[in-house]
Amino acid sequence: MIFPVEPLLDLQGLEKSFGGTRVLKGISLSVGQGEFLTLLGPSGCGKTTTLRIIAGFETADQGRVFLSGKDITQVPPYRRDIHTVFQHYALFPHYNVFDNVAFGLRLRKMNEGEIRDRVLSSLDLVRLRELEGRRPGQLSGGQMQRVALARALAGRPPLLLLDEPLGALDLKLRKEMQLELKHIQRRLGISFIYVTHDQEEAMTMSDRVAVFNAGRIEQLGAPQDIYENPETAFVADFIGAANILSAEVLSSVGDFLKIKIEGSVETEVPKQNGWGGAQGAVQLALRPERVVVSADRGQAPESGWLHIKGALAETVYLGNSRQVILRATGREKNIVSSMSAEAFASLGAEVSGAALAKFRIKDLVLLKNPEKEA
Template sequence: MVEDDTNRGDAASGAPAVSVQSVTKQFGDFTAVDGLSLDIRPGEFFSMLGPSGSGKTTVLRLIAGFEQPTEGTISLFGDDVTKKAPFDRNVNTVFQDYALFPHMSVLDNVGYGLRVRGVGRADRKKRAMRALESVRLDHVADRMPSQLSGGQRQRVALARATVVEPSVLLLDEPLGALDLKLREQMQVELKQLQRDLGITFIFVTHDQEEALTLSDRIAVFNAGKIEQLGTPRDLYENPASRFVADFIGNTNLLDAEVSHTVLGVAGDHSIRPEKMIVSRSEDAALGVRSAAGSVVESIYLGNSTRVVVDLDAGVRVTVLEQNVRKHTPEDARGERVFVQWHDEDVVPLQPAA
């Protein structure tokens, strides 16, 4: 049986790896995806980030072919696949539940997709071993899935998904079942694997730190639409809306009234906690604003201290101070202080639609 090269990624064609155009998906009266248009570049690590019910997983399923759009088109490298079945699209999906076959060895699990495609035994073994080498698990090829750790099973699932050389790899919160330390380790390994393979990765997550760590670009989803699209730095440093500012990282949101009082400007604004400092003196350098207040709480976090201050202007802000020198515990609650920041670190936010 000869493998079908239909939809195989061709970055030289100049077409997006994935193009979603004017796509709407309705489930009865509920609109899960609302008129979405999005182009994802070849070789890009692209993340779709948002809370539960925001539409990100539905978009992933539409790209995979597990769902059909109510309206709109989906293309892979310029080829319209809107009405094609999942097995007719050169994509593969890694789920949170790795779904490894418990009765098969690791090697046979990885080679299963090749077996279904009619690849001969010798070639299948060779390619499966090469895929295991890419995730540094060739030494466990003869083991059963039950003999592996959670992180190893996750890497086996990645090897199984990539061995068939898909043009696009879809990942539906694949790290969600891992503990924090292992998840952070796997984030580094996943990014390195994507760079080595050069495959377009589309990653769905609700974890903003994970998206910032892994992605070339991120689409922040809200109510079936993209609230903002950009690089991790763009989204963190210049959030366009209150939703994005609040969802990605921690921030201090100042409404129009507080902005007028504290900043002397109109509209809503955002200031990240690490962009502020707590001073015991009102004196401020040129270009630095200062607002008086009282410390509500000072929380030692090891590498930093979170200081919560009630400003006299009637708003509570959080300041994140790095513990660059040895921290001496002290009870600062009730202390009068001045919160200071640079004007350039204040980000104006678009009004809610």
């Protein structure tokens, strides 16, 4: 991504080890003014360590951190213009809500009148003004999280770090808070760096998502871009679900590549859409919602479609959809399909034996770096 002005935050080649274990293996990324960037990945992938290095709680073994062009790699946390919303809120139990939010402002020796205005406007932002006199122990989880947010925002930092802030809330509250967070971020124009392992959360809120895996950034891009064009098997599988198919490029004919999928199905794909340089063994991702399962009556695929033969293994009821699992013939991994309730109903109970997984050729996504996982 190219920024018209210099990025607000710039990480350059961060490396970090804890007791001989390399946690970060060269993290570089930039965050623009007013951008909502999510660091997404499974636990232990290095996303929280990256956040702690940005906050100043950890020091990188190698690499630099720049904030508004200034090198802050060695600056202690209390002199960084960055505030954090902690996963478990970290509210001061001996202060009431007002004093919690005022904590940072009082350290700056602002006068009490000004502090009062700032605290109340921050509490208004999270709609908690009426609770200013309560102690943290008297608040619900959702309220504590809002106070933590108000406290971090009170100093109007240009950059806010959020470390799985919604992790401890129940699903319904989490959905509400997701929208509210996004709304507040837009309204204030502050940059957010948001850490989560919840891909749906990342998709809902972010301008860009950095997918972390084992101390590296696997892919960085807009949510839609990452979802539709995953570059690695890890990203394809972590963002939503994906069937990873192995394939072999047989030959190149004009504008088309001849490929063989799973050692059985041969087809031709157009070279556009990033298939240009593909050769040898490759991996393809296929979204479950792009797969339709139907009974195998020996029918030939329609034009532009492919079939993989197998047997119906299991169906899982998911309310508004059905997950249909097909055991493909001669393949270790199952093929998963996600079908709407109606589509599943029309499939009927007739599929008890031989079945077909049907999908469009254009829905196959070529993974660019299949061996990056190692």
